[in-house]
Amino acid sequence: MFWKKFLHNPIGMIGVVVITLNILMAAFAPVLATHNPLTINVAQQSEEPSAQHWFGTDEFGRDIYSRVIYGSRISLYISLFSVLVATFLGVAIGATSGYYGGWMDNLIMRVMDAIMSFPAILLAIGILAVLGPNLSNVVLALGIVYTPRFARIVRGSVLSLKEKEFVEASKAIGNGDAYIIFRHILPNCTAPLIVQATASLAYAILAESMLSFLGLGAPPPAPSWGNILSDARNFMMDNAMMTVFPGLAITLAVLGFNLVGDALRDVLDPRLK
Amino acid sequence: MSLKTILKVEDLTKYFVVGRSLFNSGEVVKAVDGVSFSLMQGETLSLVGESGCGKSTTGRLVLRLIPPTRGTVIYQGQDIAKLPADKMRKLRSDMQIIFQDPWSSLNPRMTVKEIIGEGLRRQPELSRAQRKKMVLEMMETVGLRPEHYDRHPHEFSGGQRQRLGVARALIMRPKLVVADEPLSALDVSVQAQVVNLLARLKRDLGLSYLFISHDLAIVEHISDRIAVMYLGKLMELASKRQLFAQPRHPYTQALFSAAPTTEVGREKNRIILSGDVPSPLNPPKGCRFHTRCPLAQEDCGQLEPEFKLLAPGHWVACHHPLND
Numbered sequence: 001m002f003w004k005k006f007l008h009n010p011i012g013m014i015g016v017v018v019i020t021l022n023i024l025m026a027a028f029a030p031v032l033a034t035h036n037p038l039t040i041n042v043a044q045q046s047e048e049p050s051a052q053h054w055f056g057t058d059e060f061g062r063d064i065y066s067r068v069i070y071g072s073r074i075s076l077y078i079s080l081f082s083v084l085v086a087t088f089l090g091v092a093i094g095a096t097s098g099y100y101g102g103w104m105d106n107l108i109m110r111v112m113d114a115i116m117s118f119p120a121i122l123l124a125i126g127i128l129a130v131l132g133p134n135l136s137n138v139v140l141a142l143g144i145v146y147t148p149r150f151a152r153i154v155r156g157s158v159l160s161l162k163e164k165e166f167v168e169a170s171k172a173i174g175n176g177d178a179y180i181i182f183r184h185i186l187p188n189c190t191a192p193l194i195v196q197a198t199a200s201l202a203y204a205i206l207a208e209s210m211l212s213f214l215g216l217g218a219p220p221p222a223p224s225w226g227n228i229l230s231d232a233r234n235f236m237m238d239n240a241m242m243t244v245f246p247g248l249a250i251t252l253a254v255l256g257f258n259l260v261g262d263a264l265r266d267v268l269d270p271r272l273k
Numbered sequence: 274m275s276l277k278t279i280l281k282v283e284d285l286t287k288y289f290v291v292g293r294s295l296f297n298s299g300e301v302v303k304a305v306d307g308v309s310f311s312l313m314q315g316e317t318l319s320l321v322g323e324s325g326c327g328k329s330t331t332g333r334l335v336l337r338l339i340p341p342t343r344g345t346v347i348y349q350g351q352d353i354a355k356l357p358a359d360k361m362r363k364l365r366s367d368m369q370i371i372f373q374d375p376w377s378s379l380n381p382r383m384t385v386k387e388i389i390g391e392g393l394r395r396q397p398e399l400s401r402a403q404r405k406k407m408v409l410e411m412m413e414t415v416g417l418r419p420e421h422y423d424r425h426p427h428e429f430s431g432g433q434r435q436r437l438g439v440a441r442a443l444i445m446r447p448k449l450v451v452a453d454e455p456l457s458a459l460d461v462s463v464q465a466q467v468v469n470l471l472a473r474l475k476r477d478l479g480l481s482y483l484f485i486s487h488d489l490a491i492v493e494h495i496s497d498r499i500a501v502m503y504l505g506k507l508m509e510l511a512s513k514r515q516l517f518a519q520p521r522h523p524y525t526q527a528l529f530s531a532a533p534t535t536e537v538g539r540e541k542n543r544i545i546l547s548g549d550v551p552s553p554l555n556p557p558k559g560c561r562f563h564t565r566c567p568l569a570q571e572d573c574g575q576l577e578p579e580f581k582l583l584a585p586g587h588w589v590a591c592h593h594p595l596n597d
Contacts, residue, residue: 165372168338168372172369174362
């Protein structure tokens with residue numbers, strides 16, 4: 001039912017294709033890359049795209065095509081894991097808060113509101129400034145930044161689900177809270193969670209690029225789309241092509257996740273069934 | 274029918290606080306206010322009343338699905354309102370509930386096997402094969418076919434779903450079943466099937482029912498005794514025969530006169546009550562029914578009538594009962 005609907009959604013399928021290509025690109029980076037992304041070649045600095053360097057070279061003579069290919073690894077890694085962290089924290093916080101209610105719920109949700117009131121990037125920069133910029137801290141920072149969205153969604157679903165009679169029936173049978181939450185409540189809030197997760201993947205790719213652009217993401221010389229773009233920025237006047245390709249990669253990946261997210265929303269929204 | 278009391282409810286009360294915020298202490302909804310009754314073993318006691326009178330809340334309080342504000346629920350000599358949580362969980366299998374809405378009472382993601390078998394999870398001594406056998410037996414008891422074993426709730430009709438709910442409750446081998454309007458979401462033809470199923474199961478398994486309903490025809494069919502509820506309080510409690518032959522409370526009389534009858538030529542004197550049920554937020558002073566009672570006198574608005582015994586087994590809360 002779900003798959004049939006989803007497969008008939010052309011926009012979603014485009015998104016799936018784009019994402020799949022992205023994942024393949026990351027998985028087969030060593031095969032696809034024509035050069036070592038880290039090899040510096042002083043003789044070929046800032047070249048225009050050519051047969052040898054398809055996307056041209058950067059100011060150190062590194063092959064931009066290979067750097068963009070390898071960059072997909074870091075971008076996907078960070079977006080995937082930061083969304084996983086956010087989902088995990090958000091589900092735990094939202095479910096506890098919504099299920100038990102009371103002043104705890106109030107307190108937790110106000111904290112979530114406080115986190116949400118900061119612009120995402122600013123907060124991530126703040127957290128990274130405290131923790132220090134490295135790959136796992138970027139994951140953690142973005143994870144924390146996106147947690148409130150998940151917590152809110154889960155809490156909302158839990159609030160309505162915990163009043164359902166099948167939850168009361170389970171209580172009447174003698175089941176405990178943990179069993180009820182894991183068996184009856186969480187499985188029924190997966191739909192909005194999936195939608196939120198796909199949308200967040202897109203945001204996270206963008207956020208990672210921005211952080212790298214600002215020098216807080218993946219530490220150089222490792223390539224990520226953000227820092228390739230950041231490096232290229234200095235040479236935009238001489239060699240505009242340097243900025244085009246990493247920018248395009250970011251755009252495509254974000255577009256892919258957004259298309260899938262929109263399609264999932266359409267398919268999973270019960271009001272449209 | 275043996276006369277052993279299985280359940281004794283005294284002064285059961287539930288107040289809900291609504292609209293409480295930081296700057297507002299909120300208002301109190303007196304959903305159930307001092308309800309007392311007892312249930313004999315093997316008996317069906319019906320709880321009737323209009324929507325919002327607190328009958329479903331009473332059912333949930335009896336099972337301690339929600340904690341009472343005040344009062345005692347004595348099940349086989351133990352006050353379960355004060356029982357610690359772990360002891361309560363052991364007692365839970367003894368008392369089960371069947372819900373009104375067969376659509377929201379079954380988890381849409383579980384299969385029949387999981388829904389009915391859920392209660393067996395807490396009996397680790399059972400083997401997988403034993404569990405399956407018990408589930409299949411229970412399915413047969415409630416009239417579901419073995420091929421339904423792996424299906425999901427959305428593949429069933431309302432009546433079948435309600436049978437599923439019954440099976441889930443009865444596999445626990447309960448002694449007391451609270452049936453919270455189990456028929457009101459079903460078609461009339463299906464209602465008959467489920468009513469007969471409930472009656473048969475009661476006979477075969479020796480169950481006691483607290484049957485919550487607003488459908489007087491069904492109540493007349495299934496009950497031994499009937500309690501009439503209005504705005505969180507019991508108005509009258511008597512055997513079915515006594516109550517239908519001679520209602521003593523004006524509200525009972527009005528309620529019964531509003532029920533359609535199938536008897537030809539039986540002239541009915543319909544009593545039309547004026548106005549709406551007052552809000553339980555601010556129930557009327559004195560007798561809760563006095564604002565709509567056709568026979569209200571001055572004292573009705575002042576003093577709350579006691580719930581007292583008028584005749585053997587016939588309890589009424591009224592200052593001026595009928596046929597007195």
